[in-house]
Amino acid sequence: MVSSTPAIACGIDFGTSNSTVGWLRPQQATLLPLEDGKPTLPSVVFFNAEDNSVRFGRAGLQDYLDGYEGRLMRSLKSLLGSSLIDGGTEIQGHPIRFRDLLTRFIANLKERAEAQGGRAFEQAVFGRPVHFVDDDSAADRQAEATLGEIARAVGFKELSFQYEPIAAAFHYETGLSREEVVLVADIGGGTSDFSIVRLSPERARAVERWSDVLANDGIHIGGTDFDKQLSLAEVMPLLGHRSQLKNGREIPSSIYFNLATWHTINFAYTRQVWAEQQRLQLDAIAPEMLERLLALIRDRAGHWLAHQVEQAKIALSSQETALLSLERFSPGQQKLLTRSQFDLAALVLVEKIEATLTRLLPEAGVTAAAIDTVFFTGGSSGIPLLRRRIAALFPQARVVEGDLFGSIGAGLAVDAARRYGMG
Structure with missing residues (x-):
């Protein structure tokens, strides 16, 4: 799309882990x-x-990692479509609604984009996953409606939505010289989304593209879920997960699941949880593990530990081992993690993603052999086991890696220019 003037509208990729504006x-x-x-x-x-x-x-994030007192909130997008969105929390002694947290972040995102663009943005195309919520169309519609309400509240007068893998396809299409049938695999922080799209330089000129979209599907599994599985399998056992009490029963697991999930970590810091874990330590066969857990709660180091797990996951995507530190709440302790441990922890998620992909081909009315290209985008698409298993489903297709963090935002910008025009 060539023009001598800039587009009227922008494209916004509000992501679970990272956000961009195109x-x-x-x-x-x-x-x-x-x-x-x-x-x-x-x-x-x-x-x-x-x-x-x-x-x-x-x-x-750096303020938090540097040890400043305060409250960190991450994976805010995961609140959309959940019952938590209408709830809230307490920050520095004041109640705040989760909806207002999202509003503050998206307002800041808009302000940064406008400062860099040197103009106000009143029209935008927002990316959205194929499913905000799996198997619940009413909750999915409500999630999109909530994001729309927030966008209007921060000053967008006109807005529309585009599936994130379709946006990535539009970005990929800008470099094509011939027609291709493309499977877009967008593995983000919170969801895995897939689209089979017919793309070409000629088709790129059309404003309405739904006839070129052969199928869409997705599942609410993303990078934060891989973090969670790795943490539960290899890290939380160091804090007592799956260990036993003197009566032979297993220590309750809810706190470990909360600590392994970015947007529920703060639930571990209540007085009730503190008292419960102190009581459990007295009855634990391995009280030293509960001592580590209590130190983590006391120091509010849950997000710090989740960050260490995330960094280990990233490292294991390119190397065979990674060293995870527990230094902040357990001085001198480290855990060596291996690629094989990560693969084992991730397998259940990979198999669910594979099952989603196998449904997609019949919906598109094509065979695996008809796919010319598998286009990977999203920060979690670099997980080796996941990439291998997806590529193996389409052995005749070439594999292309897009901008893992930027393809969606760039594609949303292309779509915004098509929908709202050039200024």
Whole structure:
């Protein structure tokens, strides 16, 4: 799409782990730099209790990792479509609704984009997963409606939605010289989304593209779920998960599941949980494990540990081992993690994603042999086991890796220019 003027609207990829904003402009990068010259803004809000400030993105995460007192909120997108969205929490002694947390983050995202673009944005195309919520169409519609309400509340007067893998397909299409049938595999922080799309330079000129979309499907499994599985399998046992009490019963697991899930970590910090874990330590066969857990709760180090697990997962995507530190609440302790351990922990998720893909081909009315290209995008699409298993389903297709963090935002910008025009 060539024009001498910039697009009227932008494309917004509000992601579970990272967010981007794309805007088509002549001879300039599509993605706007949002923080430190980078196009990604981690979807993080940190309420710094020491100076009573609110920090977003890398700056907020760094404040937390540096040990500032405060409250970290991450994976905010996971609240959409859940019962938690209408609830709230307490931050620095004041109640705040989760809906308002999302509003603050998206308002900040808009402000950063406008500062970099040198103009106000009142129209936008927002990306959305194929399913915000699996197997619940009413909750899915409500999730999109909630995101729309938030977007309007921060100043977007016109907005529309596009499936994230379709947006990635539009970005891939800008580099094509011939027609292809493409499977887009978008493995993000919170969902895995798939589209089979017919793409070509000629088809790219059309405003309405639904006839080119052969099938869409998705499942609510993403990078944070792989973090969770790795944590539960290899890290939480160091804190007592699956260990026993003196009466032979297993220690209740709910706290470990909360600590392994980004958006429920703060549930571990209540007085009730503290008292319960102290009681359990007295009856534990391995009380030293519960001592580590109590130290983590006391130091509010749950997000720090989740970050260590996430970094280990990323490292294991490119190397065979990774060293995970528990230093912040258990000085001197480390855990060596291996690729094979990660593969074993991830297998149940990979198999569910595979099952979603096998449903997609009949819906599209094509065979695996008809797929010309598998296009990977999303930050979690680099997980080796997952990539191997997906590619094996389409042995004749070539495998292309897009911009893992930017393809969706760039594709949403292309779609925004088509829908709202150039200025």
